[in-house]
Amino acid sequence: MKNNVNREVEKEAIFGIIPILQNEKLYGFLDAFLILSGYCIATWSYTQGSYLATLVGFKQLLIGAFLGAILMLAIYQLPVILSVRYGIDIWIWLRSVFGKRGVKVMTVVIIIINFPWYAVCAELFSSSMTNLAALFGIVFPDSLHAFLGILCVLIGTFIAYKGIGAITWTTRVLVPLLLSLGVMVVIVGFTSVPFDVIWNYKPENTGYSNNIIPYIISIEANFAFVITLIGGMSGVPRLTKKENSGFWAGVLGQGLSGSLFVVMGAVMAIAMQYVTGKMVDDPTVMLATLTVPAFALASLLLLLVAFANIGTQAVGSYLYGVMLKSSFKKMDYRVLIMILALYVSILCVWGKIVEFFGSFLTVSACIYAPVAALLFVDFFFVRKQKISLRSAFGMSGYNAYDYTRGINWIGFLCVAAGIFMSLLIYNPITAEVHNIFLFYFTPTGFSFLGTGILYYGLSRIPFIRRYLLRDRKELTV
């Protein structure tokens, strides 16, 4: 049984690595769009929605959540066309940007900054359970909060441990569940509060005297929210039959469906503030507070929210476990998901991930934005859409991406510069703006632009160009 799970994961890892041929492609636009829509929605979308509602009015929120998201997605996801063309994941291409060893370092870095999302999920599970217990007259002590979060992580990890069969069933149940939860949130939100209250909503006190700052922070939050998908952005598009289908499925899957759930979270938060005076990001509390009879509904909600969060944790553990397995082939999949579970559990014990949600978003975007910029510039302007596939796959005798002991220091230098550019204009921990002019670009936008220009500029210097483009004589497709 244990070996079966490992073998299945190995198969998944192989499937994730090998180039997919055109006759093996599975999806058209609609299939890919639906799958990616499911991939983008999770209970943490509500956290994002309620966070945005603390910054801007509803109309600004709508513009930022949909158009801000689509703007960033339409630019940074353009390189997914390489995934469709060659049937490869962007992580294969990124070997040319960071080097064979460097890409492993980046995989770990991306997982470290991305996996706290699952702590947000566990936090939501914990607060949902505590609040629902309170509806039944049971008061959980504060000390139980972290324990409940860890429980969510452990059950999710256990499902991931069971392998692809359990994950497939979890996904089949999870997506309709999240959709029905979202529909309930919208119906309850709009029927329990007058429409005008939501439509004309503006936050009372954003903490900033200049209104443009919270608006830009909200756009930054939307940019940061969508750019977090970069690591997994090509998994489904590489299985699509046409380049434009793969691209638009990703842009619209997240830009429309994902953003819709963010807006639902905002509607819920605004409705709750109107009724109770307190903004919440927990759908259980909202639905139980705004619907009658709350008690009867509570049991159903308990199951819905609990499974949604556990399911998200399970799918996340599995996907990242496979991703790590692809990079660290010799490590046991089960050990890898245990390490991931330990990491999230530590974050649950810390217990402040939701409090620092905005900071966490921007800190993670500090790294995602330079990576996205490098991929974009490398694909379109440096390598001009051609790569040495044999070197990228590390085939014997092909060493164009070995660079300096497996690391492309130019790529890492640009990432460091991109992080610096982002921090130069905004401190995500203290929410302090250092340079108001550059802040108009947003930290993520400026870092993306700056890193891209820097990388392109460096690639024009002859000796760096020779260092980067050792692969030209190996091009075959």
Next chain:
Amino acid sequence: MKQKDNLQYEDDLNKKIEARLREMESKDYVFAKRFSKMDYIIVLLVVIFCFIFLIIGAYL
């Protein structure tokens, strides 16, 4: 034993990759329909549309 398994695994994987790359390099191989000029223009229009509305949003 485990080391032997790992070597076998890598060897099998490389053989699969090589076979696929060869197929991709063959003259008969048909790649996915390319992103056309029109597709790039649509992306540009979408980006401009979103950008204009983001600026309008600042004044709401």
